[in-house]
Amino acid sequence: MTTIQYDLPRQTHVSIDIYNIMGQHVKTLVNAVQNPGSYSLIWDATNDRGALAPSGMYLYVLKTNEQHLTKKMVLLR
Numbered sequence: 881m882t883t884i885q886y887d888l889p890r891q892t893h894v895s896i897d898i899y900n901i902m903g904q905h906v907k908t909l910v911n912a913v914q915n916p917g918s919y920s921l922i923w924d925a926t927n928d929r930g931a932l933a934p935s936g937m938y939l940y941v942l943k944t945n946e947q948h949l950t951k952k953m954v955l956l957r
Contacts, residue, residue: 882923882953891914895942896921899938899939899940906928
């Protein structure tokens with residue numbers, strides 16, 4: 881499991897998506913308008929269908945109206 885933490889200074893639309901290293905979409909974690917504050921969510925290493933993702937390198941992409949952030953993650957089983 882991987883914990884993703886982020887802060888929002890104002891209300892905004894947030895999307896957080898997981899991609900494999902080949903750029904294929906794995907899972908959407910958030911796609912909603914969120915209020916200002918600190919957030920923490922856990923990716924349970926599953927895809928959108930609920931199947932376990934294989935070990936490897938993944939990216940999470942956090943998008944708001946103001947920013948676009950991409951971070952690498954390594955999943956080891």
